[in-house]
Amino acid sequence: MKSATAILALVAASAAGSAVAADYNANHFFAERHSMVRGPYVEFAKKVSEATDGEVNFTVFSGGSLLPPAASLQGVRDGVAQVTYHAGTYTPAELPVANLIGNAAFYNTDPLVMAFASTEFGLTNEAALEEWRNNGVVFGGGYSTSEYVMMCNTPVKSFEDIQGKRLRMAGGAWTRFAEFVGAVPVSIPSSEMYTGLDTGSLDCAVAAADALDSFSLSDVVTSMNTLAIGNYYAGFEWGYNRAFWQSLSPENREVLFDQMAYYLAQHRVEFDADVEKAVTAAKSNGMQVYKPDQALKDALADFVEADEAVLIENAEKRGVENAEAVLEDYKKLVDRWDVLLAEVDRTDVDALAELARVEIYDQLDPASYGTE
Structure with missing residues (x-):
């Protein structure tokens, strides 16, 4: 070959x-x-x-x-x-x-x-x-992309909930954020998010929420946390x-x-x-949507300042x-x-x-x- x-x-x-x-x-x-x-x-x-x-x-x-x-x-x-x-x-x-x-x-x-x-x-x-x-x-x-959020197969409502959770991240700053808040970053392509959530090797996929439809994550996601974790x-x-470009008129x-x-x-x-x-359809099918608690929002703000x-x-x-x-x-x-x-x-x-x-x-x- x-x-x-x-x-x-x-x-x-x-x-x-x-x-x-x-x-x-x-x-x-x-x-x-x-x-x-x-x-x-x-x-x-x-x-x-x-x-x-x-x-x-x-x-x-x-x-x-x-x-x-x-x-x-x-x-x-x-x-x-x-x-x-x-x-x-x-x-x-x-x-x-x-x-x-x-x-x-x-x-x-x-x-x-x-x-x-x-x-x-x-x-x-x-x-x-x-x-x-x-x-x-x-x-x-x-x-x-639109803002990244946490789409999970287990409830993540708070800073305490995120401890130890395995989060699919896009690498770079997202990986460092996961570590900053006590989670475990998992670097995989978006095409592998479904399998990770389905098999339990992931607790959450951090991506834009259109993935509920475009990557069929609504089949394996039960909750979403709306903390805005950047965008890609x-x-x-x-x-x-x-x-090619230089050949063009x-x-x-x-x-x-x-x-x-x-x-x-x-x-x-x-x-x-x-x-x-995608979010509207997933909510109608039972997905729970949680807003981040203040401790989680504060942790994100602290991370942004420290990571520059x-x-x-x-x-x-x-x-x-x-x-x-x-x-x-x-x-x-x-x-x-x-x-x-x-x-x-x-x-x-x-x-x-x-x-x-x-x-x-x-x-x-x-x-x-x-x-x-």
């Missing part, structure tokens, strides 16, 4: 040999019905094809059918996919800047703010841009192969900018709607220069978007998309962005 590396190399060589073709691969490891795929990839691909008069056609591979989660960064760099979603936690050594800001998820847990702020950061911050270049990627846009946005929703890059602005907004509205729908020094130290160990300044630059963007989004109708996709265009994508030059 050929190794995964050999297979990637063969596919990459094939892709390189047909660089002038109009058909390209778009990769996402979530299922097609997930809000991060059905709009930002399936609908996006159709809109891009229409707007480029068929010059750019993406075939969407979902559910890990083209690239598994840990290989998506390498896969897009090598040309197996021309655009992909990538969860930065899988590659902390390759993406220390992305993981630095991704682990700052407790600074502001508003998913809309974090989606827009992480997008602007990834497109404009020089440390981030250098990191993308070093990995053979052109950053297209970010994302954010490390990596990118759209990362492009550099050779400025007009076609502008089409991608326009569609990414729209689906950055659309995804956030759809994700939150999916959460509300750890974020900076870890980033510096991985080679990030001036990590504290990079983090401060990101926090300024978060604060900026907190203000910009305060007066916008959060259910109006068109208004949110226009804000993303005006404040972010219109500031980029499609003739030069990604060509350095």
